[in-house]
Amino acid sequence: MEQELTKEELKAYKKAKEQLTDARKESFGKWLRTKGWKHLIGWVMIVYSVFPIVYVISGSFADADQFTSTLFTSFTTDNYRDLFADEYRPFGAWFVNTLFISGTAAIGSVFLSALAAYAFSRLRFTGRRAGLLTLILVQMFPQLLALVAIYALLVNIGNVFPFLGIGSQLALIMVYLGGALGANTYLMYGFFNTIPKELDEAAKIDGATHTQIFYGIILRLAAPILAVIGLLAFIGTSSDFVLANIILTKPESKTLAVGLYMYVSDQFGQRWTIFAAGAVLAAVPIVALFLYLQKYIVSGLTGGAVKG
Amino acid sequence: MATDFVARGQDLELVEVRKEFPGFVAVESLDLKIPAGEFFALLGPSGCGKTTTLRMIAGLETPTSGKVLIGGKDVTDQKPHERPVNTVFQNYALFPHMTVLENVAFGLRQRKVDDPLPKATAALEMVELNHLASRRPQQLSGGQQQRVALARALVNRPALLLLDEPLGALDLKLRRQMQLELKDIQSEVGLTFLHVTHDQEEAMDMADTVAVMNHGRIEQMGAPEKLYDRPKTAFVAKFLGQSNLFVGEVTDKSSETISINFRGNKITAPNSRIEKSSGKVAIGVRPEKTEFHESKPAASSTQNVLGPGKITDIRFTGVSNQYQIEIPEIGEITVFAQNVGRSPVVELGAEVWVSWKVEHSFGLADLPTGEEDIE
Numbered sequence: 001m002e003q004e005l006t007k008e009e010l011k012a013y014k015k016a017k018e019q020l021t022d023a024r025k026e027s028f029g030k031w032l033r034t035k036g037w038k039h040l041i042g043w044v045m046i047v048y049s050v051f052p053i054v055y056v057i058s059g060s061f062a063d064a065d066q067f068t069s070t071l072f073t074s075f076t077t078d079n080y081r082d083l084f085a086d087e088y089r090p091f092g093a094w095f096v097n098t099l100f101i102s103g104t105a106a107i108g109s110v111f112l113s114a115l116a117a118y119a120f121s122r123l124r125f126t127g128r129r130a131g132l133l134t135l136i137l138v139q140m141f142p143q144l145l146a147l148v149a150i151y152a153l154l155v156n157i158g159n160v161f162p163f164l165g166i167g168s169q170l171a172l173i174m175v176y177l178g179g180a181l182g183a184n185t186y187l188m189y190g191f192f193n194t195i196p197k198e199l200d201e202a203a204k205i206d207g208a209t210h211t212q213i214f215y216g217i218i219l220r221l222a223a224p225i226l227a228v229i230g231l232l233a234f235i236g237t238s239s240d241f242v243l244a245n246i247i248l249t250k251p252e253s254k255t256l257a258v259g260l261y262m263y264v265s266d267q268f269g270q271r272w273t274i275f276a277a278g279a280v281l282a283a284v285p286i287v288a289l290f291l292y293l294q295k296y297i298v299s300g301l302t303g304g305a306v307k308g
Numbered sequence: 309m310a311t312d313f314v315a316r317g318q319d320l321e322l323v324e325v326r327k328e329f330p331g332f333v334a335v336e337s338l339d340l341k342i343p344a345g346e347f348f349a350l351l352g353p354s355g356c357g358k359t360t361t362l363r364m365i366a367g368l369e370t371p372t373s374g375k376v377l378i379g380g381k382d383v384t385d386q387k388p389h390e391r392p393v394n395t396v397f398q399n400y401a402l403f404p405h406m407t408v409l410e411n412v413a414f415g416l417r418q419r420k421v422d423d424p425l426p427k428a429t430a431a432l433e434m435v436e437l438n439h440l441a442s443r444r445p446q447q448l449s450g451g452q453q454q455r456v457a458l459a460r461a462l463v464n465r466p467a468l469l470l471l472d473e474p475l476g477a478l479d480l481k482l483r484r485q486m487q488l489e490l491k492d493i494q495s496e497v498g499l500t501f502l503h504v505t506h507d508q509e510e511a512m513d514m515a516d517t518v519a520v521m522n523h524g525r526i527e528q529m530g531a532p533e534k535l536y537d538r539p540k541t542a543f544v545a546k547f548l549g550q551s552n553l554f555v556g557e558v559t560d561k562s563s564e565t566i567s568i569n570f571r572g573n574k575i576t577a578p579n580s581r582i583e584k585s586s587g588k589v590a591i592g593v594r595p596e597k598t599e600f601h602e603s604k605p606a607a608s609s610t611q612n613v614l615g616p617g618k619i620t621d622i623r624f625t626g627v628s629n630q631y632q633i634e635i636p637e638i639g640e641i642t643v644f645a646q647n648v649g650r651s652p653v654v655e656l657g658a659e660v661w662v663s664w665k666v667e668h669s670f671g672l673a674d675l676p677t678g679e680e681d682i683e
Contacts, residue, residue: 198401206415207389220405
């Protein structure tokens with residue numbers, strides 16, 4: 001039954017309604033104080049990290065003179081075409097070189113550090129402790145410090161074995177393998193230690209050799225850390241500039257990081273849009289590898305962090 | 309492989325086996341003989357060297373000196389897989405990346421036995437787990453994993469099976485069940501079982517022979533009933549069940565009994581149940597063999613009587629109550645009384661006398677640690 005509201009009742013109703021909206025306003029303020037500010041920071045960080053990527057993608061499709069203008073003002077695929085058309089700057093070859101060098105270095109360093117980590121984790125030998133300490137110590141110094149030494153070494157090696165001298169991709173891979181070994185071995189050593197020794201012993205009782213234990217049990221169970229180390233090694237080597245730049249001399253043997261730099265290093269012909277196109281393509285294999293390995297990586301990173 | 313794996317149990321013999329690790333001696337000159345087909349338990353607190361002993365028998369550790377013989381053959385220098393031995397580990401050590409069936413078949417494949425999978429299936433049938441063959445170990449419960457580990461060890465047809473605290477991680481009910489199953493399987497396959505444990509109930513319940521180990525030595529060895537009834541050292545008396553121990557100088561000796569003076573009280577033990585009869589002697593009695601009385605019992609040559617004392621604590625344990633009785637000048641005595649009538653039989657704080665039959669006393673060869681200087 002509808003009823004005429006008295007003046008008092010109407011007043012009370014309005015007052016109640018006002019209070020309700022106040023409460024709502026208040027609750028928004030409260031939300032902002034308790035949770036909202038985290039969203040705000042989150043969005044700022046997202047924009048901060050996504051912006052460069054968007055900018056490079058936009059730049060790779062921009063006209064040569066439009067690179068610094070607003071995002072997506074022009075659209076052309078010329079940059080991608082030019083990238084592959086330049087015979088003095090063989091992008092295709094660089095791409096293959098990078099995949100080859102980084103891929104080999106990644107697989108190699110995973111394998112070598114797994115071997116070393118197995119020895120440190122499972123075998124007891126004289127010098128084990130000293131060896132571990134040396135590893136920590138050596139991995140503290142960036143390889144960059146040894147640049148001059150590496151250069152001199154390669155020049156001399158090249159005099160005897162030309163296929164391992166300056167200008168050789170194999171030499172670069174060797175340098176990468178040596179440099180990555182310290183930290184990776186240590187990371188993997190920590191992970192191997194979390195695999196119960198009883199598994200080895202159970203296998204040993206059944207007649208398994210060290211080789212069988214290594215391939216059949218340890219490597220199978222260490223898949224996460226292998227993925228992490230493989231990925232880190234791949235990213236590290238494919239973005240390396242300094243070593244690749246001094247060791248690889250011929251244009252057709254360069255890697256992407258070194259080669260692409262040629263597009264922006266000319267004093268008068270800085271071709272940023274083509275560089276952007278090259279950068280976008282260079283990111284593709286890393287992103288693909290990351291997506292493929294990510295299911296291992298989450299557990300691998302935390303596994304190493306908590307237990308290692 | 310060259311080793312001839314036999315289904316029948318073989319005997320195990322340790323001859324003066326000694327194991328030193330840098331800084332300490334884990335096992336001191338151990339002599340042990342386990343007859344074929346026996347269920348033998350090695351019982352001791354953690355760090356007593358029992359697991360080291362087991363690992364030396366398995367071949368995972370090399371003895372510093374001494375010999376390990378299985379079936380009369382010296383295996384001291386043989387590798388683990390060359391010995392007719394298999395082990396069930398405390399944490400099962402199942403390979404997480406293989407199915408249950410592959411886990412069981414692993415040893416067969418390693419030894420290049422024909423038809424590994426049917427044989428593995430048969431082993432799983434024995435532990436009634438063949439319906440879970442395609443699962444991964446982590447999808448099984450603790451008890452099921454335990455049985456897979458057992459199947460994996462048994463499928464290799466060892467002559468001697470080593471069990472390293474295999475039931476430690478299971479809950480009480482499952483443990484009882486697994487104890488029964490283990491015992492069944494052992495009598496079924498007739499293997500020699502060497503069971504290492506720190507759980508005295510488990511050891512007494514399952515084993516034909518129990519060896520109590522402490523500080524790398526075997527303190528006492530024998531059938532569980534004998535060990536419980538006649539502990540020879542203070543360690544065994546305290547580790548295997550509970551004991552009330554009294555230390556005093558020998559005062560009386562007859563052809564049948566000896567008596568000690570324990571802080572002014574005479575405590576008597578039969579000569580057939582003592583280890584030494586001169587100087588300071590420790591005499592003990594099991595708490596369930598003692599009784600308490602609310603009035604002073606008449607002195608008698610067949611009874612030891614202490615008291616009066618006060619009941620300071622009553623612990624209800626289901627079938628029985630555990631009473632702590634504090635007697636002035638004497639100390640604390642533990643008494644178990646069955647809850648057949650009313651419970652508790654006496655109230656907290658009541659004044660009681662404690663008595664037990666002389667024939668239930670036992671004399672120890674050594675004195676309890678820390679008691680040597682008290683007088």
